[in-house]
Amino acid sequence: MAAFFSPFISKPDTVAQIMLRVMLALLPGIAMYVWYFGPAILVSIALASVTALATEAAMLKLRNRPVAPFLQDNSALLTGWLLALSIPPLAPWWLIVVGTAFAISISKHLYGGLGNNPFNPAMIGFAVLIVSFPAQMTHWLTPHGLGQVELGFLDQLRYTFLGSLPPGVTLDAITMATPLDTLKTRLHLDESVKQIFDMPIYGRLAGQGSEMVSLGFLAGGLYLIAARIITWHVPVAYLGALFATAGIFHLTDPAHYVTPLFHWFSGAAMLGAFFILTDPVTSPTTNKGKLIFAAGAGLLTYLIRAFGGFPDGIAFATLLMNICVPLIVLYTQPKVFGKKHPSGKNGGAQ
Amino acid sequence: MRTLFKFHGGVHPPGNKAQSTQQPTAVAPIPAKLVIPFRQHAGEAAKPVVQVGDHVLKGQLIGEPAGFISSAIHAPTSGTITAIDIQPVAHPSGLPDLCATLIPDGRDEWVERKPTDYRTLPADELRHLLRMSGIVGLGGAVFPSDVKLRPLRDHPNKDIGTLILNGAECEPWITCDDMLMRERAAEIVQGAEMLRSMLGSREVLIGIEDNKPEAIAAMRLAVADSGLPFEVVAVPTIYPGGSAKQLIRVLTGLEVPSGKLPTDIGVQCFNVATVYSAWRAVAHGEPLISRVVTVTGNVARPRNYEALIGTPLTDLIALGEPLPDTDGYIMGGPMMGTPLPSTSVPLVKAGNCIIAGSKKLFPPPPPALPCIRCTRCAQACPADLQPMDLYWFSQSKNFGQAQAFSLFDCIECGACSYVCPSHIPLVQYFRFSKSEIRMREQEKQAADRARERHEYREFRIEREKQEKAERLAAKEKAAAAAKPVEPPVVATNPDAAPENTAQMKIQAAIEHAKEQAAAIKPKNTENLSAEQLAEIAEIEARRARIRETAKSDVEPPKE
Numbered sequence: 001m002a003a004f005f006s007p008f009i010s011k012p013d014t015v016a017q018i019m020l021r022v023m024l025a026l027l028p029g030i031a032m033y034v035w036y037f038g039p040a041i042l043v044s045i046a047l048a049s050v051t052a053l054a055t056e057a058a059m060l061k062l063r064n065r066p067v068a069p070f071l072q073d074n075s076a077l078l079t080g081w082l083l084a085l086s087i088p089p090l091a092p093w094w095l096i097v098v099g100t101a102f103a104i105s106i107s108k109h110l111y112g113g114l115g116n117n118p119f120n121p122a123m124i125g126f127a128v129l130i131v132s133f134p135a136q137m138t139h140w141l142t143p144h145g146l147g148q149v150e151l152g153f154l155d156q157l158r159y160t161f162l163g164s165l166p167p168g169v170t171l172d173a174i175t176m177a178t179p180l181d182t183l184k185t186r187l188h189l190d191e192s193v194k195q196i197f198d199m200p201i202y203g204r205l206a207g208q209g210s211e212m213v214s215l216g217f218l219a220g221g222l223y224l225i226a227a228r229i230i231t232w233h234v235p236v237a238y239l240g241a242l243f244a245t246a247g248i249f250h251l252t253d254p255a256h257y258v259t260p261l262f263h264w265f266s267g268a269a270m271l272g273a274f275f276i277l278t279d280p281v282t283s284p285t286t287n288k289g290k291l292i293f294a295a296g297a298g299l300l301t302y303l304i305r306a307f308g309g310f311p312d313g314i315a316f317a318t319l320l321m322n323i324c325v326p327l328i329v330l331y332t333q334p335k336v337f338g339k340k341h342p343s344g345k346n347g348g349a350q
Numbered sequence: 351m352r353t354l355f356k357f358h359g360g361v362h363p364p365g366n367k368a369q370s371t372q373q374p375t376a377v378a379p380i381p382a383k384l385v386i387p388f389r390q391h392a393g394e395a396a397k398p399v400v401q402v403g404d405h406v407l408k409g410q411l412i413g414e415p416a417g418f419i420s421s422a423i424h425a426p427t428s429g430t431i432t433a434i435d436i437q438p439v440a441h442p443s444g445l446p447d448l449c450a451t452l453i454p455d456g457r458d459e460w461v462e463r464k465p466t467d468y469r470t471l472p473a474d475e476l477r478h479l480l481r482m483s484g485i486v487g488l489g490g491a492v493f494p495s496d497v498k499l500r501p502l503r504d505h506p507n508k509d510i511g512t513l514i515l516n517g518a519e520c521e522p523w524i525t526c527d528d529m530l531m532r533e534r535a536a537e538i539v540q541g542a543e544m545l546r547s548m549l550g551s552r553e554v555l556i557g558i559e560d561n562k563p564e565a566i567a568a569m570r571l572a573v574a575d576s577g578l579p580f581e582v583v584a585v586p587t588i589y590p591g592g593s594a595k596q597l598i599r600v601l602t603g604l605e606v607p608s609g610k611l612p613t614d615i616g617v618q619c620f621n622v623a624t625v626y627s628a629w630r631a632v633a634h635g636e637p638l639i640s641r642v643v644t645v646t647g648n649v650a651r652p653r654n655y656e657a658l659i660g661t662p663l664t665d666l667i668a669l670g671e672p673l674p675d676t677d678g679y680i681m682g683g684p685m686m687g688t689p690l691p692s693t694s695v696p697l698v699k700a701g702n703c704i705i706a707g708s709k710k711l712f713p714p715p716p717p718a719l720p721c722i723r724c725t726r727c728a729q730a731c732p733a734d735l736q737p738m739d740l741y742w743f744s745q746s747k748n749f750g751q752a753q754a755f756s757l758f759d760c761i762e763c764g765a766c767s768y769v770c771p772s773h774i775p776l777v778q779y780f781r782f783s784k785s786e787i788r789m790r791e792q793e794k795q796a797a798d799r800a801r802e803r804h805e806y807r808e809f810r811i812e813r814e815k816q817e818k819a820e821r822l823a824a825k826e827k828a829a830a831a832a833k834p835v836e837p838p839v840v841a842t843n844p845d846a847a848p849e850n851t852a853q854m855k856i857q858a859a860i861e862h863a864k865e866q867a868a869a870i871k872p873k874n875t876e877n878l879s880a881e882q883l884a885e886i887a888e889i890e891a892r893r894a895r896i897r898e899t900a901k902s903d904v905e906p907p908k909e
């Protein structure tokens with residue numbers, strides 16, 4: 001009975017457990033990833049984990065903070081995992097290391113560490129990489145059974161760490177642009193959506209393989225909602241807004257604009273909806289605010305995908321909406337019990 | 351079926367109520383010594399009316415109410431008053447208070463009791479009877495019940511349509527109301543009818559959480575037997591569903607407006623134990639000298655006891671036989687109770703439960719981490735607040751913002767602290783901020799008074815100067831009047847004008863100071879009802895100690 005004041009009991013939840021369960025919820029998606037694209041992703045995740053922990057420890061030391069409790073909270077690991085899942089799995093080792101180290105040191109600790117960073121660290125890492133190393137960020141592995149050549153695990157490791165490929169194999173032979181990217185390029189060449197979708201890289205919903213990875217993330221995300229680790233607001237608003245925007249464009253011109261389902265299951269939409277935009281630290285705290293925030297991100301994702309210069313829009317959509325969080329929170333305060341008005345900006349003065 | 355309403359948030363801590371309800375309530379033996387504090391209720395302490403050496407009878411008045419919000423104190427058994435002095439009490443502030451020490455003579459001899467039929471008494475006499483019987487809210491607030499039964503001052507004709515009996519007992523571990531309802535339902539129902547007639551309510555709702563099926567059945571039976579049209583409503587078990595405002599919301603769908611009282615929306619609410627005591631006081635002439643108290647937690651024999659007020663807690667705890675690894679005691683429940691600095695303090699009217707603690711039952715919380723804005727606290731808050739924002743403002747001592755974000759609507763239920771995965775003692779921060787704001791407000795008022803005094807002094811000096819000048823002028827005028835034509839020194843109303851300007855200036859200065867004071871005044875600390883003021887005084891005292899103990903613990907994690 002060490003507490004000096006009530007309450008003397010507390011729920012057994014801890015930050016570490018919450019983060020751990022989010023990581024568990026990533027497993028179905030990761031499993032799909034391995035199944036369709038080979039084990040390279042596991043190497044990136046391992047590299048990201050080690051870098052994340054090392055950077056976290058170093059930053060805590062530098063900032064004179066206790067290392068053990070923070071290192072155990074699993075938040076840095078989760079950041080590393082999310083970044084690893086957002087970038088091409090077959091890449092030189094330093095790519096994920098640089099991205100993760102930047103995410104943890106600059107976008108988390110320079111802002112004050114756990115709980116204080118305004119921007120999603122994983123997405124900052126992604127943004128830095130795509131701006132600095134655009135070439136490396138476009139070599140996505142071809143899914144199982146579609147490429148001319150397939151690399152074994154050892155070959156993948158050799159490429160990651162030594163940068164060398166087996167004789168006679170070029171990078172182009174084993175990688176491709178993402179289905180989203182391909183779609184955009186081909187549309188510019190005046191092909192119709194229907195023609196493009198006849199390409200073997202497209203599956204039932206979106207890209208071969210990647211659609212299954214998205215389904216995996218969807219399953220994990222539904223678990224997060226069921227386990228009350230996240231609320232429904234962000235995923236529903238995000239996917240809803242993405243669907244609605246894509247749907248409107250699709251209805252006006254189906255030859256040029258793909259179906260909303262394609263957008264759902266392409267790129268990092270599912271990962272973003274359930275795992276990235278739901279980051280508690282960088283998303284609004286009010287339910288109404290969450291809806292606005294996620295809907296905004298959904299709209300931006302679509303606009304960047306359809307009209308922007310980057311292949312996928314999640315990272316920039318997230319970061320742009322991160323900027324708006326304080327304002328959104330201020331204007332979406334809930335009504336207080338026994339009051340007619342919310343607190344703060346609108347209702348504080350009564 | 352009545353449609354029930356929901357309030358936002360709430361938590362489901364483990365109930366731990368079965369332990370202490372296995373056996374019927376037992377009567378605790380009369381201890382060798384009783385210590386009876388004169389302040390056991392919200393408001394003014396009672397004034398002693400006995401002297402050291404007096405022999406008193408059981409139920410004899412030993413302290414009379416001193417003030418509008420006050421209550422009487424009685425001897426719990428017959429015996430001799432051996433001291434009237436300052437003693438340590440269970441008051442959460444930890445501050446000692448004036449107590450009478452009574453050595454029982456073992457005869458337990460009653461004073462003459464006057465059972466009354468409440469129907470023969472007018473309401474004001476009934477209220478006086480309750481006041482003189484020491485009837486106060488036994489749900490924890492110990493607010494004098496007679497005050498809650500007064501006609502509404504502002505609109506005497508506005509009626510209180512609904513009387514609610516609070517038998518929710520939502521705090522874990524506590525079962526004293528549960529057992530009382532199981533065992534003495536008929537008298538609670540009689541008492542409810544008495545209070546209903548005093549208030550003129552049309553409807554009586556008895557709210558009991560559905561984790562107490564025996565109590566619900568007993569109360570339903572008693573209501574059916576009485577033939578009264580009362581409704582026993584099983585409400586969902588959720589903490590803090592027994593908080594008056596939350597219970598009112600669940601039963602009626604009405605929200606007591608912020609800073610207002612239930613009577614403002616035509617509802618009055620009494621705890622079942624209070625109603626029982628009120629009935630005993632009127633129908634049996636027995637003042638409030640005992641109460642049911644739960645002894646539970648890390649003890650071999652958890653049970654409810656009907657114990658005399660003033661019984662040393664050590665005696666009660668001994669009845670429960672605490673286990674060897676017991677390392678502390680909580681007065682009240684684990685969500686809102688306070689740790690007992692010492693067990694030698696006496697049982698008071700507010701004492702509903704004593705929980706023996708151990709490392710196993712109440713493990714120390716892990717060190718607090720920064721807030722990750724997960725909003726679990728906001729999802730749990732029954733007042734629809736955003737605790738993580740309030741925490742942020744409190745931690746940065748930004749009290750103005752904390753108030754703007756409705757800090758004073760926090761009912762200190764602790765639900766937010768309970769769910770926080772970062773184990774931040776949120777409610778402790780809020781208690782701290784509230785007391786800090788009130789303290790600053792008091793300091794501010796003191797400063798204002800000092801300034802007013804200073805300004806008045808300036809004004810007086812100025813006026814004296816003025817008067818001197820006027821006297822001089824008058825003299826000169828008189829002298830001039832004696833002379834032929836000379837221009838008058840002051841044209842019109844020679845004495846009023848200058849003084850008026852000075853006065854106006856000073857008045858303006860005072861007015862300005864007042865305005866400033868009003869502008870900075872915490873919104874929720876003005877226009878308080880007597881009831882709220884008493885409550886604040888109560889909480890304030892509790893905080894005095896909390897501040898001390900908490901200082902070291904509540905230092906915000908340095909970022």
Ligand code: SF4
Nearest residue numbers: 721722724725727770
């Ligand atoms: S529950 Fe704790 S960590 Fe979560 S938002 Fe509230 S204060 Fe922050």
Ligand code: SF4
Nearest residue numbers: 731760761763764766
């Ligand atoms: S203690 Fe206050 S802020 Fe926390 S849950 Fe209760 S009412 Fe809300």
